[in-house]
Amino acid sequence: MVRFLIKGVLRDRSRSRLCFIIIGGCVTLTVFLRGFFVGFLDDMLRQSAILLTGHVKVTTPAYAEEADLLPNDLAILEVDSLLAAMSANYPDLFWSPRITFAGLLDIPDESGETRTQSPMMGIAVDLLSEDTRQPELWDLAPKITRGRLPQEPDEVLLGEEFASRLEVEPGETATFIGSTMHGGFTTYNFRVAGMVSLGVSGIGDYFILADLGGARQALDMQGAASEIFGFYNDMYYDDPAAIALTAGFNNIHNRADDAYSPFMQALRDQNQMGQVVDYAKIEMWVIILIFMTVVTIVLWNLGLMSGLRRYGEFGMRLAMGETKGHVFGTTVAESVIIGLGASVIGTAVGLLLTYLVQEVGIDYSSMMEGYDFPMTLVMRAKITPDCWFIGFIPGVFATMLGTMLAGRGIFKRQLSQLFKELELEA
Amino acid sequence: MDDNHIVEIRDLVKNYPVGGGHFTALRDVTTDLVVGEFTGLVGPSGSGKTTLLNIIGGLDAPTEGSVTVLDMPLGGKNHKELAHLRREGIGFIFQTFNLLPVYTVFENVEFPLLLIGMAADERKELVDQALEWVGLTDKVKSRPAQLSGGECQRVAIARAIVKKPKLIIADEPTANLDAKNSHNIMQILVHLNQELSTSFIFATHDEKVMGYLTRIIHLIDGRIDEDEHISEPEYRKGK
Helix, strand or coil: CHHHHHHHHHHCHHHHHHHHHHHHHHHHHHHHHHHHHHHHHHHHHHHHHHHHHCCEEEECHHHHHCHHHCCHHHCECCHHHHHHHHHHHCCCEEEEEEEEEEEEEEEECCCCCEEEEEEEEEEEECCCCCCCCHHHHHCCHHHEEEECCCCCCCEEEEEHHHHHHHCCCCCCEEEEEEECCCCCEEEEEEEEEEEECCCEECCCCCEEEEEHHHHHHHHCCCCCECEEEEEECCCCCCHHHHHHHHHHHHHHHCCCCCCCCCEEEEHHHCCCHHHHHHHHHHHHHHHHHHHHHHHHHHHHHHHHHHHHHCHHHHHHHHHCCCCHHHHHHHHHHHHHHHHHHHHHHHHHHHHHHHHHHHHCCEECHHHHCCCCCCEECEECCCCCHHHHCCCHHHHHHHHHHHHHHHHHHHHHCCHHHHHHHHHHCC | CCCCEEEEEEEEEEEEEECCEEEEEEEEEEEEEECCCEEEEECCCCCCHHHHHHHHCCCCCCCEEEEEECCEECCCCCHHHHHHHHHHHEEEECCCCCCCCCCCHHHHHHHHHHHHCCCHHHHHHHHHHHHHHCCCHHHCCCCHHHCCHHHHHHHHHHHHHCCCCCEEEEECCCCCCCHHHHHHHHHHHHHHHHHHCCEEEEEECCHHHHCCCCEEEEEECCEEEEEEECCCCHHHCCC
């Protein structure tokens, strides 16, 4: 019987082709939407983690409270011993100390007088030690627009827009004017190694990226760091694990009576990222749910049309002794055959599209000019394991549901009218 | 039930609700159909022919009285039991053929056997045999759209006869055919009736069909007006 049904589905193009195209298209869109949302969310979380929050972040409670003011006088001290302990206790993560600082950047002319000057915001990470993963995380090499990567502690990278505004070239000196972590006045001469374009809106106009060693020197922060960022080794943010890790860490290390004891926050605890994560996940499922509902309604209508077209066939089959349940069952089985076939094709096309957008990305930087929120300017999809099967939900289940709704008419059929109805079919 | 009877009808009444009251389509019908009979239900429109066919075929239920078909009393039977009766014991031939357009001649004829759940080898043997009876062995792979009206009706006959049912119900089987094809079809049915002892019951207005019947039940206003047994039907004379 199944072979008989498959033959019918393959031969009756008016029965299968439109359904196949609609289901396949819907499955393609479902797979792509899923991959796109996951990629977008993943990119956003990754970007946020690298730039602002880490997957988890350790500061002092006092620093966390005033973090917007970049209060390096509240920085963590004796960072190396804390790093060693955390590396030993949490092997799923790697740790990276960071100094975030602000001040003025002065570009002197040949005689040492100020040529240009601007407020700046700096991030100092470990760019130079052998086992550092920071250049890889920031993906710096391809983002260098001029010059090269820093090779010495006192070398810095300037945001391309910032460097253009200051009219500074690689190799020139840039003097940081600010205050040390102890509140003293400091000036420190950095050498501009190159310019970088991070591809993130809101970063670049006032941005310098320094090596941790150079920043410590400039700010008199030996052995200290503003924050210690923790990243999962696979760079995938696991929200429940991060929450559990944070709670465990704070139980052990954080003391309520010590404003300088280590205090850990997960990504979701910072910059309202928790809301973003929750909202994005809900939004994704709402869209997929709406999408599935629409698909079901469309397929319901297709099923109704098909049912009308095959009214005579169903009548003949009922007259010949097929039960209503069997006729209904075979129409559902046909829908499963069509749904499965279309889902396989739709998933393949969806994966291909997702792969293309994963590799090439969609550059929307021109739309983000003037926005200061740090967001990636190239949206990328991501093929996740569920992309391989998520399309089968609308592809098979929505098709079945639509067919079952449409097929209810079979049970309402009055057999006593069959002869008359079949005569009218001529 | 008498062994020789294929259908027994006793005091059959069929009412249909109309507005606040009801319309009586059949009243006090009592008759038996005997194995191998070639019976026609004849009468004007509204006389109850199709209603009686429906009830015998288990497609409709009597309001009063009893109907027994192939030893199964139809009163109180549910949809599945009646479907089983039709599937196993009754063949249907429709005025408009009602073939499945996307399937070949072979597959159309094979369909009732699939419903029974018969094995493939056995199905092939029976389908080949049925197509031989109706003279369509050269059209096995054709689709209905490639056939003439007469050929389509022969496929429909093969489909009805393939499972060798004891009873075949035919509703105006020649209504859409010209005279030549009508005679062809009726001759095939007569041959099958004689060869397989299959009982046939027709609803018809067609004089050509009546010329082959061995029994004609005249219905008027839902009653049997005349029950005529014909020893030598007009078109069978001399055969």
